[in-house]
Amino acid sequence: MNLLLHTVKQEKQRIEYMLEKYQNELSDLPRGTISEKKVGGRTYYYLKYRDGKKVVSEYIARNEIDNMRNLIDKRRHIEVMIKSLQEEKRIADRVLEGTI
Numbered sequence: 001m002n003l004l005l006h007t008v009k010q011e012k013q014r015i016e017y018m019l020e021k022y023q024n025e026l027s028d029l030p031r032g033t034i035s036e037k038k039v040g041g042r043t044y045y046y047l048k049y050r051d052g053k054k055v056v057s058e059y060i061a062r063n064e065i066d067n068m069r070n071l072i073d074k075r076r077h078i079e080v081m082i083k084s085l086q087e088e089k090r091i092a093d094r095v096l097e098g099t100i
Contacts, residue, residue: 005096012092015085022082029075034060034068 032049035057045060047068060068 008092008095012089012096015089015092019082019085019089022078022085026075026078026082029071029078030068031075032056032072034065034072 030047030049032047035046035048037044037046045062045065045068046057047060048055048057050056
């Protein structure tokens with residue numbers, strides 16, 4: 001049983017390390033969604049996100065739109081990974097407390 005607990009402790013440390021790494025990476029990525037607005041036959045792109053109760057729209061240059069989409073997709077992927085790791089951490093905590 002001692003080997004099992006040791007393995008769970010190591011896994012919990014790995015999860016905490018990954019959570020910290022993902023949180024740091026998440027802080028550098030843009031949040032929000034990309035919206036399109038057509039004016040006079042031209043399409044303009046904006047990054048929209050909330051800042052408190054206020055909705056902020058930032059113009060995105062046409063040559064930056066693909067990069068911005070990739071960054072937002074990466075953010076969504078990391079958010080899913082964080083949620084999964086948090087659940088794994090809860091399970092590891094319960095095992096170490098002896099409730100499972």
